[in-house]
Amino acid sequence: MSRLKLVSIIVFMVFSLGTMAQKGPSFIGVSGGISFPTGNWGKANFISSTNGYVSDPAGFADKGGFGSVDGAWFFSKHFGIGGLFSYGTHKTKNINTLSAGYQDSFDVDQVATTAGSYKMWSLMPGLYFDHRLWKKLSVTARALAGITHTSTPEISVDVTDSDIDDGTFVQQSASKTAFGFDGGIGLRYSILKCLSMRLLGDYFYSKPNFTIGNTKRLNEAGRLINNYNQALAGFNVSLGVAYVFGK
Amino acid sequence: MKKSNFSFRQLVYGSGIAFLMIMAGCNKKESTVTPAPPGNEFLTTVELKLTNAADATDTMTAIWRQLDPSGNASPDTSKAILNLKTNATYNAQVVILDETQTPAVNVTDEIHDRVNYHLFYFQPTPIPASSLVISNTSADIPTSDGTAVSATGPYLNLVVSRTDLDNNNPPLQVGLMDNFVTGAASNGWLRVVLRHQPNVKNGTFDPGSTDLDVNYKININ
Numbered sequence: 314m315s316r317l318k319l320v321s322i323i324v325f326m327v328f329s330l331g332t333m334a335q336k337g338p339s340f341i342g343v344s345g346g347i348s349f350p351t352g353n354w355g356k357a358n359f360i361s362s363t364n365g366y367v368s369d370p371a372g373f374a375d376k377g378g379f380g381s382v383d384g385a386w387f388f389s390k391h392f393g394i395g396g397l398f399s400y401g402t403h404k405t406k407n408i409n410t411l412s413a414g415y416q417d418s419f420d421v422d423q424v425a426t427t428a429g430s431y432k433m434w435s436l437m438p439g440l441y442f443d444h445r446l447w448k449k450l451s452v453t454a455r456a457l458a459g460i461t462h463t464s465t466p467e468i469s470v471d472v473t474d475s476d477i478d479d480g481t482f483v484q485q486s487a488s489k490t491a492f493g494f495d496g497g498i499g500l501r502y503s504i505l506k507c508l509s510m511r512l513l514g515d516y517f518y519s520k521p522n523f524t525i526g527n528t529k530r531l532n533e534a535g536r537l538i539n540n541y542n543q544a545l546a547g548f549n550v551s552l553g554v555a556y557v558f559g560k
Numbered sequence: 561m562k563k564s565n566f567s568f569r570q571l572v573y574g575s576g577i578a579f580l581m582i583m584a585g586c587n588k589k590e591s592t593v594t595p596a597p598p599g600n601e602f603l604t605t606v607e608l609k610l611t612n613a614a615d616a617t618d619t620m621t622a623i624w625r626q627l628d629p630s631g632n633a634s635p636d637t638s639k640a641i642l643n644l645k646t647n648a649t650y651n652a653q654v655v656i657l658d659e660t661q662t663p664a665v666n667v668t669d670e671i672h673d674r675v676n677y678h679l680f681y682f683q684p685t686p687i688p689a690s691s692l693v694i695s696n697t698s699a700d701i702p703t704s705d706g707t708a709v710s711a712t713g714p715y716l717n718l719v720v721s722r723t724d725l726d727n728n729n730p731p732l733q734v735g736l737m738d739n740f741v742t743g744a745a746s747n748g749w750l751r752v753v754l755r756h757q758p759n760v761k762n763g764t765f766d767p768g769s770t771d772l773d774v775n776y777k778i779n780i781n
Contacts, residue, residue, distance in 0.1 A: 363673045364673055364674065408590045409594060412592050412594035416594045423594065423596065425593045425594075426591070426593075426594070428591075474768070532728055532760070532761050534676050534759070
């Protein structure tokens, strides 16, 4: 690990010192795209428990959309410092699976389930890299770390049996700010003198430890999440434009 | 490179509009309604198995049976009778079967797995109003749910109490296991009701719905 760090620093210094005289493409850009959750966060498990609560790590996060604004000032030909602000949402996926678990757990005629979305914003400064490959085409990369604020979806479950509405219980939304990081690589293509298009792929990660409130859970059966401490990670694919200064 | 007509201001305005569109499009909630799958068991047969606490050889079983799942046919109550001794205590067990299937399915096991939201009630009648106890630990059924109190008697001298607990926190009674305590010689009826109280069980009768509601003839001699 320490050898990898040393090599990275040497590469960085060689690139920086050798190109200090020239400045890279400082920019501000906007982009948007699709986010794909990974790990337990993106799983959806059927949970039936008739005789006790079950805390399940599956987060039921669907692929989502996001938008971001970022910019960087290049102090050398290849390297710059900058920052990213992004906001995105992930709907609750496979809600039928979630609902069927409660239906089986309580052995009732009908369960109506309503779920909101994960909402997530990030503010991350970090290092940017840009290297021209061919004429107008460049490869870009970024390594960012900062804060990620996430709120979990509110999930309402209404139980009906023998035409009697047995009420609604709610897994409340919870919010948490945690350390997060983002690493990405992509392509930049200059379509105008001061305007570039960017195609980026990023990996993002944070692990907030949510404390989740639940209302009206009277009997011990079914899925119950009081605490959620799973990695909220995934891949973002985005397309955007950037205004390049000084061109 | 040709001169660009694009300005930084245009970029900001365009981005703002796109961002608002993303925000508006992503705030819808997901909803679904899940019905029960077909194939639930029928509760066709309810057995009360009693053992005299003072004499393990003194056992009896009363059987209420309704083999028509539609409920249109009259139940077979020819064996729904308990002949109890005076001033005795019986350990009782409730057994529920689905005899529409071959072999018969013991539904008691399923109820045992789901004790956290099932609750049995046992209502002896005739009963004076002063003996009707309505609380979250009593097996009596409120008058609003069908118990007729009698001002004159003669009364059935039987008290039923549940002895088993579920896995809720704090635990609540269930009623698959019970104590029957008799007094002086008397006759009457015992109404047995199973309440299904999904996520609403609190020890009282009213929440939820009724899974079964049957009656037994009681003779205490």
